[in-house]
Amino acid sequence: MKAMCINRLGDLDGLRVEERPDPRPGPGQVRVRVRAAALNYRDLMIIKGVYSRNLALPLVPLSDGAGEVVEVGAGVTRFAVGARVAGIFMQTWLDGALTEAKSKSALGGAIDGVLAEQIVLNEDGLVAVPDHLTFEEASTLPCAAVTAWNGLIEAGLRPGETVLTLGTGGVSLFALQIARMTGARVIATSSSDEKLERAKQLGASDGINYKTTPEWDKKVRELTGGVGVDHVVEVGGAGTLARSLKAVRMGGHISLIGVLAGGAECNPTPVLMKAVRLQGVFVGSRAMFEAMNHAITVHGLHPVIDRVFPFEEARAAYQHLESGAHFGKVVLRL
Numbered sequence: 001m002k003a004m005c006i007n008r009l010g011d012l013d014g015l016r017v018e019e020r021p022d023p024r025p026g027p028g029q030v031r032v033r034v035r036a037a038a039l040n041y042r043d044l045m046i047i048k049g050v051y052s053r054n055l056a057l058p059l060v061p062l063s064d065g066a067g068e069v070v071e072v073g074a075g076v077t078r079f080a081v082g083a084r085v086a087g088i089f090m091q092t093w094l095d096g097a098l099t100e101a102k103s104k105s106a107l108g109g110a111i112d113g114v115l116a117e118q119i120v121l122n123e124d125g126l127v128a129v130p131d132h133l134t135f136e137e138a139s140t141l142p143c144a145a146v147t148a149w150n151g152l153i154e155a156g157l158r159p160g161e162t163v164l165t166l167g168t169g170g171v172s173l174f175a176l177q178i179a180r181m182t183g184a185r186v187i188a189t190s191s192s193d194e195k196l197e198r199a200k201q202l203g204a205s206d207g208i209n210y211k212t213t214p215e216w217d218k219k220v221r222e223l224t225g226g227v228g229v230d231h232v233v234e235v236g237g238a239g240t241l242a243r244s245l246k247a248v249r250m251g252g253h254i255s256l257i258g259v260l261a262g263g264a265e266c267n268p269t270p271v272l273m274k275a276v277r278l279q280g281v282f283v284g285s286r287a288m289f290e291a292m293n294h295a296i297t298v299h300g301l302h303p304v305i306d307r308v309f310p311f312e313e314a315r316a317a318y319q320h321l322e323s324g325a326h327f328g329k330v331v332l333r334l
């Protein structure tokens with residue numbers, strides 16, 4: 001079977017296809033024929049060597065994939081052959097609080113990921129995917145969608161509240177869709193007016209172009225009657241946090257998720273002066289993933305896929321993500 005491998009860090013030339021023997025499941029494990037895998041910004045950081053320099057190479061990249069169970073090992077009870085499944089981001093974070101040990105079990109980083117025709121995982125490290133989703137759609141859920149779910153629903157988002165999303169990448173569009181599913185209002189930002197129109201079609205009430213309106217926090221306050229939003233899905237990091245702190249209401253909530261706009265320094269004083277709840281988010285547990293899948297099924301939600309590339313064109317898929325031209329998820333078909 002074929003597996004895509006990162007052989008060295010630094011640029012996309014480190015990515016090569018390797019022939020490997022078909023993996024066999026041991027006790028408690030299942031073998032999955034991967035049908036689709038999805039890229040996250042993290043995967044770009046990993047291959048460039050800016051995520052971690054302590055990765056064991058060669059590494060099979062990507063945390064997010066979906067496929068069907070083709071073989072089960074002794075004692076497996078959660079899945080049978082034919083089940084449609086996706087891997088969970090941190091293989092040992094099943095429920096409860098995150099611990100350091102669990103944080104070191106992430107697919108496509110600490111351990112081999114899913115960009116291979118076949119993978120073997122412990123049955124505990126998989127969830128069943130919603131029936132109405134294609135494998136391409138299901139492959140987008142493990143990192144971006146669970147992160148958005150954790151950053152909003154686990155943070156107590158309620159109907160009628162207002163959510164601010166930054167940009168139109170994977171996490172932000174899932175946040176938009178999940179917030180709308182919950183009956184919340186969404187204000188979206190983007191560098192592109194065309195993407196803002198598409199965000200409105202997904203249910204955003206307002207769009208702000210952060211390039212042509214660099215003081216977007218002022219516009220957010222204006223749109224909320226001078227009050228500010230209840231929740232910010234903060235994917236920009238140091239470069240956007242100061243404005244997010246201005247855009248959030250007194251006592252509001254910010255999920256600190258990403259590093260897309262790093263570089264600047266941010267004064268933490270507004271966090272206390274506005275009594276803001278600032279919560280770091282690191283994807284989420286299997287229990288969160290399963291709760292999210294239930295909601296996705298009930299609401300018939302479909303992830304937004306920008307483009308699907310064939311497995312052999314993984315480099316082109318990474319380049320497309322890097323370009324920032326995408327709206328939603330970039331997927332590979334295996």
Ligand SMILES: NC(=O)c1ccc[n+]([C@@H]2O[C@H](COP(=O)([O-])OP(=O)(O)OC[C@H]3O[C@@H](n4cnc5c(N)ncnc54)[C@H](OP(=O)(O)O)[C@@H]3O)[C@@H](O)[C@H]2O)c1
Binds near residue numbers: 191
């Ligand atoms: N903590 C976690 O568990 C976790 C999980 C998933 C992702 N993340 C992080 O969250 C971030 C987003 O990840 P992703 O996979 O969703 O990325 P992505 O799909 O690659 O999103 C990229 C998009 O972000 C927007 N963007 C870029 N710079 C921006 C800026 N300065 N202000 C506002 N928007 C900006 C752009 O949207 P427009 O083209 O519309 O402007 C761009 O197309 C990354 O930093 C990633 O590492 C963290």
